[in-house]
Amino acid sequence: MSSNAMVLAVEDLSVSFDGFKAVDGLNLYVEQNELRVVIGPNGAGKTTLLDLICGRTRASAGSIKFKDQELTRLPEHQRVRLGIGRKFQTPSIYEGLSVFENLEISYPRGRTVFGSLFFRRDAAVIERVREVAGLVGLGDRIADAAELLSHGQKQWLEIGMLLMQDPELLMLDEPVAGMSVSEREQTARLLTRISANRSVIVIEHDMEFVKRIAHRVTVLHQGKVIAEGSMAHVQADPKVIEVYLGH
Numbered sequence: 001m002s003s004n005a006m007v008l009a010v011e012d013l014s015v016s017f018d019g020f021k022a023v024d025g026l027n028l029y030v031e032q033n034e035l036r037v038v039i040g041p042n043g044a045g046k047t048t049l050l051d052l053i054c055g056r057t058r059a060s061a062g063s064i065k066f067k068d069q070e071l072t073r074l075p076e077h078q079r080v081r082l083g084i085g086r087k088f089q090t091p092s093i094y095e096g097l098s099v100f101e102n103l104e105i106s107y108p109r110g111r112t113v114f115g116s117l118f119f120r121r122d123a124a125v126i127e128r129v130r131e132v133a134g135l136v137g138l139g140d141r142i143a144d145a146a147e148l149l150s151h152g153q154k155q156w157l158e159i160g161m162l163l164m165q166d167p168e169l170l171m172l173d174e175p176v177a178g179m180s181v182s183e184r185e186q187t188a189r190l191l192t193r194i195s196a197n198r199s200v201i202v203i204e205h206d207m208e209f210v211k212r213i214a215h216r217v218t219v220l221h222q223g224k225v226i227a228e229g230s231m232a233h234v235q236a237d238p239k240v241i242e243v244y245l246g247h
């Protein structure tokens with residue numbers, strides 16, 4: 001992992017809401033094919049950090065470089081096009097559409113060509129939908145309406161919708177909240193598989209889950225990184241125990 005290229009470099013990043021610094025001079029470096037977990041107490045600035053990276057929130061100061069390209073002034077849709085995918089806490093799937101249709105509409109626009117090439121391109125979309133459905137464990141639910149899926153399966157479908165865009169950086173905010181034990185285990189395996197081909201940033205509170213998936217862990221507190229490293233390293237850090245793990 002250590003010899004891999006840097007995909008994301010966040011430096012001196014800050015954002016203020018009415019004078020309150022939710023993210024305060026933060027640095028974060030994520031490598032290719034790395035699965036990074038961000039932890040920290042409520043209000044630490046975790047979700048705001050993802051908002052800043054995906055462009056939902058504008059930074060007050062600092063730099064966000066994605067593969068050496070500065071993102072801070074780019075609108076959200078351009079960051080998506082560059083290869084940044086973001087899953088929010090509440091799933092945004094189309095309940096009335098099938099699993100197939102949900103994945104199909106997530107295929108990047110502009111890659112489907114109408115006219116003489118239509119049939120061939122259409123076959124490519126179908127193949128990609130099948131591939132992604134299998135990857136997220138919904139291969140046998142492809143024809144079912146999304147509303148028939150369990151809570152965990154709906155989360156996987158949304159991850160699949162993001163994977164249709166083949167992002168190089170995928171960010172997920174508390175993906176296992178509300179999931180059963182077995183769904184959590186399947187999600188851990190899914191995220192591990194996904195990070196073989198892309199970088200992943202996960203915000204999570206479930207420490208057992210974090211232990212299973214994280215390559216490295218970053219601990220946020222009051223908008224700053226207070227510790228970073230292996231799970232064992234951050235778990236043994238007195239500051240981390242005091243502000244987070246001790247509770």
Ligand code: ADP
Nearest residue numbers: 017018022040041042043044045046047048049
């Ligand atoms: P976390 O995800 O770590 O729980 P958040 O990033 O959601 O924390 O929030 C960090 C801090 O910033 C909190 O104190 C929150 O109330 C504040 N905050 C987040 N977004 C906004 C906003 N749009 N306007 C004002 N305050 C905000």
Ligand code: MG
Nearest residue numbers: 046047048173
């Ligand atoms: Mg949050």
